[in-house]
Amino acid sequence: MYREYLKQYLETKKTTVKSSTLKTYAWLIEYHIIPLLGDHEIGKLSPAHIQKFYNGLIEQNKLASENVQKIHTLINDSLKRAERWQLVNKNVAALVDRPRMTKNQIQVWDKEQSQTFLWAAREDRLYIDFLLALTTGMRQSEILGLRWADVDLGNKTLHIVQALSHEGKELTTELKTRNAGRKVAIPGEVATALKKHKSRQRGEFLILGRSGNNDDLVVSTSLGTPVIPRNLMRTFIRRLFLSV
Missing domain, CATH: 1.10.150.130 (Tyrosine recombinase, N-terminal domain)
Incomplete structure (x- = not known):
């Protein structure tokens, strides 16, 4: 059979x-x-x-x-x-002919909608993830795989070298896009937000008795472990309802 x-x-x-x-x-x-x-x-x-x-x-x-x-x-x-x-x-x-590929129309937030959502999420510890998603065009997996070693605040650039798997269990350097390894420019306000986020993250780590390093993920749990994508989505939906 x-x-x-x-x-x-x-x-x-x-x-x-x-x-x-x-x-x-x-x-x-x-x-x-x-x-x-x-x-x-x-x-x-x-x-x-x-x-x-x-x-x-x-x-x-x-x-x-x-x-x-x-x-x-x-x-x-x-x-x-x-x-x-x-x-x-x-x-x-x-x-048999290959089934035809159809593309669904994607609806994108305008500037006002983005700012409204970011304001509602401003105190959330995952705020930096939402900010990066709305300002850089990075994939969710790329943001969740971003390390501090990949962040150049002086030159305001991010280096995309790894991504987190859909299940949140594996970090891989086998990226999907042709632009894997690319550098992404970030606005000054995003660089400032990253500095603030890094300070907050280091404070969480110090409470646990550990010091941060460049291999730490930019977006992580308070323990420094990867954020599982489905948990991120739950937070996003909760914040989305608060913004409307």
Whole structure:
């Protein structure tokens, strides 16, 4: 059955993709591909089966088009490998067109909305994260992975060299963007806010009997550990309601 083969296929990906990517693949395979295609014999899968599956995903509109395309990539790659291993006569997924990519319109806060939110969050210990997000365009993962060693307050620049994983468990230098390792200029008021934040953070560390260093994360818990993204989102939502 295709479900058993997909589990074997996923095992082969462990040595070729990042752990975060592997988790995404596992989620797509377990919760989306296997429930609808898993009971087919791998040698009897047809282009019609796969096209009907794609049509259903698009009609239900439960997945972003980016994830639908990832599903196509997984099915195509898995059957291509099955063909090389002589488990099927041909890769039938290659006969099915890749689902079309659609882009959702992104709504961006204007200057007044940004300032209103920042004012509401000004006393929050995660304020610096929100400020950096609204003034630099950095990804959330990049902000949460930023170290003091990456901050040049004299030249008012930030050096993007690592990021925090979606689960908040791993710091990685394998960044997504082509501009990985880039430098980001910051306004003077952001540099001032960073100095204030650093002083506050060092005070928290001194209470715990430890001194700060350049390897410390700019955005961290009071213990100096990474801030888990989902906890950051909870704080953001709470502050968002206070700003309206």
